[in-house]
Amino acid sequence: MTGPVLRGDRLTVERGGSAILEDVSLSVAPDASLLVRGPSGAGKSTLFNVLGLLSTPTSGTLYVNGEDASSLPERKRAAIRRDTIGFVFQDFQLIPDLSAWDNAALPQDHTGSRDEEWLGELFDALDISDLKSQYPATLSGGEKQRVAIARSLANRPDVVLADEPTGQLDPRTAEKVLDLLFGVKERTDTALVLISHDRGLEPRFAETVLLRDGRLTVDADVDDEIDYSLPR
Numbered sequence: 333m334t335g336p337v338l339r340g341d342r343l344t345v346e347r348g349g350s351a352i353l354e355d356v357s358l359s360v361a362p363d364a365s366l367l368v369r370g371p372s373g374a375g376k377s378t379l380f381n382v383l384g385l386l387s388t389p390t391s392g393t394l395y396v397n398g399e400d401a402s403s404l405p406e407r408k409r410a411a412i413r414r415d416t417i418g419f420v421f422q423d424f425q426l427i428p429d430l431s432a433w434d435n436a437a438l439p440q441d442h443t444g445s446r447d448e449e450w451l452g453e454l455f456d457a458l459d460i461s462d463l464k465s466q467y468p469a470t471l472s473g474g475e476k477q478r479v480a481i482a483r484s485l486a487n488r489p490d491v492v493l494a495d496e497p498t499g500q501l502d503p504r505t506a507e508k509v510l511d512l513l514f515g516v517k518e519r520t521d522t523a524l525v526l527i528s529h530d531r532g533l534e535p536r537f538a539e540t541v542l543l544r545d546g547r548l549t550v551d552a553d554v555d556d557e558i559d560y561s562l563p564r
């Protein structure tokens with residue numbers, strides 16, 4: 333049995349003298365579907381950045397496929413990011429002057445070679461094959477997010493990290509994008525960690541953890557008094 337793709341051990345992030353993430357320990361198995369849920373300001377994006385090696389924790393250790401990645405030099409962290417982690421952001425983060433195809437191919441371009449066959453499979457699976465040559469400005473929100481999902485999987489990552497990936501979409505489109513995300517997760521054998529304020533997503537995930545005031549709890553019943561309907 334293989335070990336976790338990501339394992340955080342007592343991750344703490346301090347900003348301005350106070351902890352905005354405190355003693356967070358979690359483990360992401362290779363086949364995981366994990367929802368990290370919590371209200372606005374709970375520290376979700378901070379955790380996303382640490383798990384994605386986009387920022388370093390003040391203390392604690394992040395292991396990626398068993399290797400301590402917290403103290404590696406940036407060059408090595410960038411290589412791990414490129415090869416191991418796929419990112420999906422709420423605001424898509426597509427490059428305006430690249431076509432849908434070239435946007436999705438970007439992570440492959442960073443490795444120096446394109447695997448057009450794999451990209452084609454992803455575009456087919458996400459039902460965007462007819463949009464290859466279109467530029468982001470001409471795509472709907474749902475189409476942009478599907479291109480972003482193709483991009484996140486371009487290098488066959490071990491884990492996809494998604495930060496509120498449906499936050500900018502209407503409920504029906506959001507549902508469709510989630511279906512596609514889970515569909516390609518299963519087809520590509522990828523772990524999925526999705527960060528959201530939306531408790532309605534819980535039934536879709538094998539595991540949910542709750543982040544409150546920078547701390548993790550698995551007891552989802554304790555937050556009944558929190559109104560999740562109004563993300564900041």
Ligand SMILES: Nc1ncnc2c1ncn2[C@@H]1O[C@H](COP(=O)(O)OP(=O)(O)OP(=O)(O)O)[C@@H](O)[C@H]1O
Pocket residue numbers: 347348352370371372373374375376377378379529563564
């Ligand atoms: N660089 C920083 N300096 C000081 N405080 C920060 C910094 N970054 C984040 N914070 C604070 O840390 C807390 C957690 O922020 P974070 O963005 O991780 O929360 P979040 O759960 O993602 O919120 P949201 O759902 O609203 O995006 C917030 O109170 C935020 O103001």
